[in-house]
Amino acid sequence: MNSDDLADRLLEEPHEKWPPHLRSLRETNVRLPETTRALLKREVKKAKAAQARRTWLVRSAALLLLGCGVAIGSWMYFGRGTGMESVAVLHARGGGIQIAGSPERSPKVLPLGQSIVLGPGSSLLLAFGPLSIEARGPANFRIERKDASGFSFAAQSPSAFVAFAPPGDPHVAIEWQFSATRIELTGTMLSASSTSDRRLKVSILEGAVNLEETRSDGSAISRKLSAGQAFERPADGPGHAYSLPPKERDHLQKLQQRLQDLRAGKPVIDAEVRLESERAIAAHYGALHLVTLKDGRDYRGYAIRGERQVTLHTPSSVFVLDSGSVSSITPTKPETESEE
Amino acid sequence: MSAQKVSLDELDELIDRVGDELFAYLTALTRDPERAADLLQSVFVRFIEQVGRGRIERRTAEHYLKRMCRNAFIDLTRADKRTAALPEGFEIPEPEREKKIRADSHRVRIVLTEALSDPELEPVVQTVLRLRLLEELDVGSICEQTGSSRSTVQRLMRKGVAFLAERFREADLTLADIE
Numbered sequence: 001m002n003s004d005d006l007a008d009r010l011l012e013e014p015h016e017k018w019p020p021h022l023r024s025l026r027e028t029n030v031r032l033p034e035t036t037r038a039l040l041k042r043e044v045k046k047a048k049a050a051q052a053r054r055t056w057l058v059r060s061a062a063l064l065l066l067g068c069g070v071a072i073g074s075w076m077y078f079g080r081g082t083g084m085e086s087v088a089v090l091h092a093r094g095g096g097i098q099i100a101g102s103p104e105r106s107p108k109v110l111p112l113g114q115s116i117v118l119g120p121g122s123s124l125l126l127a128f129g130p131l132s133i134e135a136r137g138p139a140n141f142r143i144e145r146k147d148a149s150g151f152s153f154a155a156q157s158p159s160a161f162v163a164f165a166p167p168g169d170p171h172v173a174i175e176w177q178f179s180a181t182r183i184e185l186t187g188t189m190l191s192a193s194s195t196s197d198r199r200l201k202v203s204i205l206e207g208a209v210n211l212e213e214t215r216s217d218g219s220a221i222s223r224k225l226s227a228g229q230a231f232e233r234p235a236d237g238p239g240h241a242y243s244l245p246p247k248e249r250d251h252l253q254k255l256q257q258r259l260q261d262l263r264a265g266k267p268v269i270d271a272e273v274r275l276e277s278e279r280a281i282a283a284h285y286g287a288l289h290l291v292t293l294k295d296g297r298d299y300r301g302y303a304i305r306g307e308r309q310v311t312l313h314t315p316s317s318v319f320v321l322d323s324g325s326v327s328s329i330t331p332t333k334p335e336t337e338s339e340e
Numbered sequence: 341m342s343a344q345k346v347s348l349d350e351l352d353e354l355i356d357r358v359g360d361e362l363f364a365y366l367t368a369l370t371r372d373p374e375r376a377a378d379l380l381q382s383v384f385v386r387f388i389e390q391v392g393r394g395r396i397e398r399r400t401a402e403h404y405l406k407r408m409c410r411n412a413f414i415d416l417t418r419a420d421k422r423t424a425a426l427p428e429g430f431e432i433p434e435p436e437r438e439k440k441i442r443a444d445s446h447r448v449r450i451v452l453t454e455a456l457s458d459p460e461l462e463p464v465v466q467t468v469l470r471l472r473l474l475e476e477l478d479v480g481s482i483c484e485q486t487g488s489s490r491s492t493v494q495r496l497m498r499k500g501v502a503f504l505a506e507r508f509r510e511a512d513l514t515l516a517d518i519e
Contacts, residue, residue: 021517041355
């Protein structure tokens with residue numbers, strides 16, 4: 001059959017005379033029935049609902065896994081086997097506090113294993129599991145878990161630490177790497193400090209301390225210290241132990257109380273820190289107050305109102321006022337530097 | 341860069357866009373609108389599954405659907421044949437010639453239907469073919485609708501049928517098989 005002939009035939013003849021396959025094409029000029037269209041769309045809707053259910057299940061499972069992962073990770077990271085709580089900074093004061101890798105100068109959470117740099121005059125008070133610790137600058141140290149029963153400090157510069165632990169098992173190790181000295185501390189209330197000229201001082205309120213030191217010349221010193229003792233070693237001498245002076249004992253006990261207050265969320269006054277200007281007080285505490293007494297006198301400094309008394313840290317001194325004599329305590333700003 | 345996949349949210353729009361064409365295609369193949377509707381529904385259920393698994397590329401979705409329709413029709417004809425063969429062991433012998441006619445008839449339907457919507461067919465030629473073969477307008481009405489003279493319509497019709505003949509040859513068929 002010639003295609004031109006077929007074309008002419010299709011144009012000239014009525015469709016009844018067309019070849020059967022072409023004749024039936026007319027029947028295919030149809031539209032999708034609405035009932036079929038609705039059925040197809042219903043299938044789509046069912047598929048969407050099934051997919052939404054699957055997505056919900058997958059997301060729920062993923063969230064559950066993520067939650068388990070975070071819980072396990074936190075347990076492994078912060079307190080594997082010790083029941084320790086997260087390491088948290090309680091109190092950071094003064095300038096120059098930096099946590100390596102943290103954009104915040106005073107982060108609320110102190111990750112284990114990260115280096116902490118304290119500038120001169122800075123201090124960091126923190127809750128560390130069951131321990132309360134004060135660290136003073138200049139210092140560059142790192143807190144790491146040592147084993148299942150305790151923690152270690154690794155310091156790379158002169159620093160001072162005061163650690164208070166509840167009686168029992170906690171085990172604290174402080175290692176000053178710059179002087180090749182390792183000190184094992186097992187007391188429950190103790191302080192230890194090292195200075196830039198490599199002098200060392202350790203005070204023990206309770207418990208016992210095992211001090212082991214290895215010097216660069218290879219000589220090793222081992223010494224056991226007991227509660228109520230202090231130990232001082234000059235840069236090059238063997239050192240000597242003596243009874244803890246009452247003043248130092250009192251200082252450590254007050255410090256312990258202050259750390260307990262901080263842990264409880266109470267504001268504290270750093271009486272031992274010399275702050276000689278309003279600007280320094282504002283920078284240290286993050287606030288400055290104007291305290292007006294009922295007799296008309298007023299003081300500028302950092303104030304904490306207790307139940308019966310108001311403690312005030314001013315550029316000249318730290319003193320306590322009777323709450324009944326105070327008319328008002330209002331926030332203020334440092335006056336000009338020339339007046340300071 | 342990975343190809344964009346069809347999502348379930350796009351299917352309603354896809355049904356509206358290609359539903360008529362696929363239904364007409366299946367009707368042309370099956371010569372039975374009810375059967376075409378059933379086939380289209382089963383094709384779509386499988387298509388939705390594939391979409392849900394993220395296996396259908398947006399670029400080829402329509403072509404893929406059409407291929408699924410054709411395969412569904414071929415499966416159906418095989419199934420019909422199997423039904424006719426029952427009961428087992430009592431296959432009704434079918435003369436070779438009749439078997440070939442039936443098989444060719446299915447192929448003619450496929451080639452003819454696909455050729456009429458082939459993208460390689462010039463649009464104006466396709467219009468003339470559809471107006472005459474599907475809507476059965478007379479030559480005068482086609483001239484009126486396309487704004488062409490009788491001789492132009494005749495030329496376009498010849499061109500269209502030549503295109504069909506070419507597609508038949510490619511499928512190892514001849515125009516005589518249309519009869």
